[in-house]
Amino acid sequence: MSDTTSSSSRIGRIGGLLMLALAIAYGIGGSQIEYAFASDPLGPRVVPVLLATILAMLCLLYLKNPGPTEAFPKGQLLAKIAAVPVLLLVSALLLEPAGFSASIFLLTLGVGWIFGAPLRLAIAGAVGQAALWWFVFSYLLDVYLPTGRLFG
Structure with missing residues (x-):
């Protein structure tokens, strides 16, 4: 069953913060990709940066309202x-x-x-x-x- 205590909410927010940190690191890494000017008009940076942006937005949404989470495993x-x-x-x-x-x-x-x-x-x-x-x-x-x- 779900545990809706403040401890459980804190665990959900910690997970959200970790995923947000991952999204930021992934976005920074994706934005550093070098490519030739004559390559694809969008270049190889677009997909990683777009994915990082979507993940970051979803993490912020989750951090605003984490909902019920399971208790931390033991x-x-x-x-x-x-x-x-x-x-x-x-x-x-x-x-x-x-x-x-x-x-x-x-x-x-x-x-x-x-x-x-x-x-x-x-x-x-x-x-x-x-x-x-x-x-x-x-x-x-x-x-x-x-x-x-x-x-x-």
């Missing part, structure tokens, strides 16, 4: 929520030394296991995801993917 749920960004960071750091496939395998295995998949199914899903995305990027999109120092 215990095992908080650990699961915190584990996903940690897995993303570890996966990104392992991209060069272990390669794309191993990095994606670890990421999907960890996320599957965190969300309650049996280990056997999490491994099967991770193998499938690693193979699928290697095929899509390497063969369909012709994008270079690192094989890693450990394997290549």
